[in-house]
Amino acid sequence: MAKITYKHHDGTEDVVEATNGESVMEAAVKNSVAGIDADCGGACACATCHVYVDEAFMDKIGEQQEMERSMLDFAENVQPNSRLSCQITVSDALDGLVVTTPESQH
Amino acid sequence: MDLSGATRIVIIGGGQAGAQALQSLRQGGYAGALTLVGDEAALPYQRPPLSKAYMKGEFTEERLYFRPESWYQDQNIDVILSTRATAIDRANCKVTLAHGGQLDYDALIIATGSRPRTLPAKGADLKGVHDLRDLSDVERIRPNMISGNRMVIVGAGYIGLEAAAVARQMGLDVTVLEMAPRVLARVTSPVMSEFFEHEHRAQGVHILTGARLDHLDGADGQLAAAVLADGTRIEADIALVGIGILPNEELAKDAGIACNNGILVDRDARTSDPRIFAAGDCASRPLVHYGRSGRLESVHNAIEQGKLAAAAILGKPRPTEDCPWFWSDQYDLKLQIAGLSQDYDELVVRGDPADRKFAVFYLRAGTLIAVDAINSPAEFVASKKLIMSGAKLAPDALSDTSTPMKDIAAAALAA
Numbered sequence: 174m175a176k177i178t179y180k181h182h183d184g185t186e187d188v189v190e191a192t193n194g195e196s197v198m199e200a201a202v203k204n205s206v207a208g209i210d211a212d213c214g215g216a217c218a219c220a221t222c223h224v225y226v227d228e229a230f231m232d233k234i235g236e237q238q239e240m241e242r243s244m245l246d247f248a249e250n251v252q253p254n255s256r257l258s259c260q261i262t263v264s265d266a267l268d269g270l271v272v273t274t275p276e277s278q279h
Numbered sequence: 280m281d282l283s284g285a286t287r288i289v290i291i292g293g294g295q296a297g298a299q300a301l302q303s304l305r306q307g308g309y310a311g312a313l314t315l316v317g318d319e320a321a322l323p324y325q326r327p328p329l330s331k332a333y334m335k336g337e338f339t340e341e342r343l344y345f346r347p348e349s350w351y352q353d354q355n356i357d358v359i360l361s362t363r364a365t366a367i368d369r370a371n372c373k374v375t376l377a378h379g380g381q382l383d384y385d386a387l388i389i390a391t392g393s394r395p396r397t398l399p400a401k402g403a404d405l406k407g408v409h410d411l412r413d414l415s416d417v418e419r420i421r422p423n424m425i426s427g428n429r430m431v432i433v434g435a436g437y438i439g440l441e442a443a444a445v446a447r448q449m450g451l452d453v454t455v456l457e458m459a460p461r462v463l464a465r466v467t468s469p470v471m472s473e474f475f476e477h478e479h480r481a482q483g484v485h486i487l488t489g490a491r492l493d494h495l496d497g498a499d500g501q502l503a504a505a506v507l508a509d510g511t512r513i514e515a516d517i518a519l520v521g522i523g524i525l526p527n528e529e530l531a532k533d534a535g536i537a538c539n540n541g542i543l544v545d546r547d548a549r550t551s552d553p554r555i556f557a558a559g560d561c562a563s564r565p566l567v568h569y570g571r572s573g574r575l576e577s578v579h580n581a582i583e584q585g586k587l588a589a590a591a592i593l594g595k596p597r598p599t600e601d602c603p604w605f606w607s608d609q610y611d612l613k614l615q616i617a618g619l620s621q622d623y624d625e626l627v628v629r630g631d632p633a634d635r636k637f638a639v640f641y642l643r644a645g646t647l648i649a650v651d652a653i654n655s656p657a658e659f660v661a662s663k664k665l666i667m668s669g670a671k672l673a674p675d676a677l678s679d680t681s682t683p684m685k686d687i688a689a690a691a692l693a694a
Contacts, residue, residue, distance in 0.1 A: 214325045243656035
């Protein structure tokens, strides 16, 4: 289990208890967190679950694969801490994770 | 017709499109009565994993569901499962349900999806012969996915080939029967067909193209073999039929709504009745990047039309119409498709299929209309943008692997 905070561009936030093994995207969708569209359901095919990861967790969330990197190459408003939340797997090590959603996923 | 004052919205069909419409309506601020009628027993779930990771047992059932049951309660959505809608009374704005109940609507979304084409051959009703469409189909198939069992797959479309990959990885003896001279003949180019045939054969799948099934042979009501027109007999413990789908348009047609291989809708997903919308596999829609209409069988389409219908009902601006996109997972291959390749007049291969990482671009009059990208996400994503822009592309620029796809796209978009 890991507590994950999703911060939004309008200043609001959602805090979710995520289950190990699911993705940060799935935890958001199942808890009705707005701002993460996840159109492809986690197949790393659409880049609509883009988030900015809190710097403190960058080394704990696992390496980016080529598929994800390429999807992000063409996404809008990409920053060095951009990730696709469908590619981040929840584990105890991510307890306290903070991610920020972009203003738009499209 | 302005429907923004609607207080009773009914959605028929609990697949990807119906689930999206629910979400978009509530997210868009709709606070009125919202009812979902679905003929399956399960809450809305993702279908793509059924022929992929879920079939293989690498994906739990719980993960298939878009939302937990509590979400529907929290959102105050009335969910009626295991129930078919049998008629739409347009004059009185009522939907009749199979058990006789009726639902009043101010706006209605038909998201009834599609059904598998049934095998027009003797023996199609034998025990051991399955479609692959619903969660319940996979529940029946999975107990037979045992190493050493013999599986015959009728139809080498995406569903059939995905199932073949899963079955082979689980140790089954797999034979794929395809009537056309090549696999994926309806949906892609000979280059891609050849690539996938080679991959599946290398994995030990028996692929028989130009194979005409005569009938399925049984013993005591149980499947025993597939028999081809030329007399070839292929012993089988289980058969999967994947020979295409048909739109579930009858409910609309019977109500006098215009249909033609799908329920006809405009760019807002609105049917010929201004209070009624159709979304997903069941709808035939304008394909704005292609100057024609047609039916799309995809997640992207279901999501987009769910959003379009919700926006139109709520009187919000029309969401962007993306270029159609699709994907398929087979073994360690990820195929990503953008656009529609029918009617291409030029084909460009970027990279070498032997590397199992390449892309096939389809052009028409110098404009990119589609791409099939194997383990090549950059080519896929760039192509989506290029297709939507209508940019002209030189074939030799596309095939030049020394220039990154991102740069090729940037140059074409700036031109």
